[in-house]
Amino acid sequence: WRDAKFGSIANLIVLIGVVISFGQWQFNSMIRSELEVFYPVRPPVKKVIDTEMVATLPEPVQKWLLRSGCIGKEIPQRVHLLQKGEMRTEPDGAWMPVQAEQYFRVDEPGFLWIAKVQAAPFVQLDGRDKYMDGRGHMLIRLLSLFPVADAKGPATDQGTMLRFLAETCWFPGAALNDYIRWEPVDSVSAMAVMHYGGVEASGVFRFSPEGDLLAFDAMRYYDRKGGATLEKWHIANMQDSYRSFDGVRVPTRSEVSWLLEAGDFVWFKLKVSDIQYDEKLSL
Known part of the structure; x- marks a missing residue:
């Protein structure tokens, strides 16, 4: 009986391992x-950024593109980056290590x-945040298996659009695309209004006097008990990073915050370790 008992435990451990492996395979296959x-088989025709293309933009945006080193380079059509960092789900919650690619x-x-x-x-969450064709979808699974x-929906569509807009800090040439309209705010700020797929969202980019992108602020839906509410969403880019x-100058450390009535x-907190522009996709 004793041998049978330990045999059953061993079989259970093997079964759990098989189930988890299947979940990871299924999740990776979806990705x-x-x-x-x-990614299209044939990349679209690329445009080379010149001074005439940026001349009509608000002055802070012009400084940003010049300082980033975009002038004379092609607007990238594909970007792949690696991240690491830590996140938490509650203001007083424990920080959880994160490894990601985007x-x-x-x-x-x-x-x-x-x-x-x-x-x-021994507890891993697998996440996939998607923004495609103007629509967003956030999926998180425990051990790749359990939702x-x-x-x-509309709130997620707006949120993922804002995320894309904020993350153009890593590929500044995207600021010149037709789906983004720029409006001046002051000598160091400009508002970007993005319209795509029937959805519109906007946020304010704040720069240093030299042209480094320091922060992004927008109103984004915050999930809470009783339903999502529009709250202030803030991204701070560390200037020393x-x-x-x-040849493109970008921030590599950022902090993402909700500026709530109860407090920030x-x-x-994330750090970008590598960025590749227009690399060939390997699946």
Whole structure:
């Protein structure tokens, strides 16, 4: 009986391992399928940025593009980057380590963000945030299997559009696309209004006098008990974190916060370790 008992435990452990492995395979297969649809077989025709293209933009945006080193370079159509950091779900919650990679498409704006979050010892959350064809979808699974979050709809569409807009800090040339309209605010700020797929969202970019992008602010839907509410969403880029990738100067450390009535809630701290522009996709 004793041998049978330990044999059953061993079999159970093996079964759990098989189930988790299947979940990871299934989740990764979904990501591969979405990437195949996301990136076209033939990339669109590229445009080289010149001074005439930026001359009509608000002065702070012009300074940003000049300082970033975009002039004379092509507007990237594909961007792939690697991230690491930590996040939490409550203002007093524990920080959870995050490893992520993100794929962007610029000509038809969109992204796929794939993350692994260590929620606790031996407990991993797999996340996929998607913005494609003007629609957003956030999916989070426990151990790649069990749904924790599955968000879609108008509030998610608006939120993922704002996220794309804010994250153009890593590929500044996207600021010149027709789906973004710029409006002056003051000597160091400009408002970007993005319209795509029947959805519109806007946010304010704030720059240093030299042209570094320091912050992005917008009103975004915040999930809470009783329903989502529009709240102030703030991204701060650390000015001492700027470095160049393929000659493009971008921030590599950022903090994402909700500025709530109850107080500021910093929920995500991230660091970008690598950026590739227009690389060939390997699945």
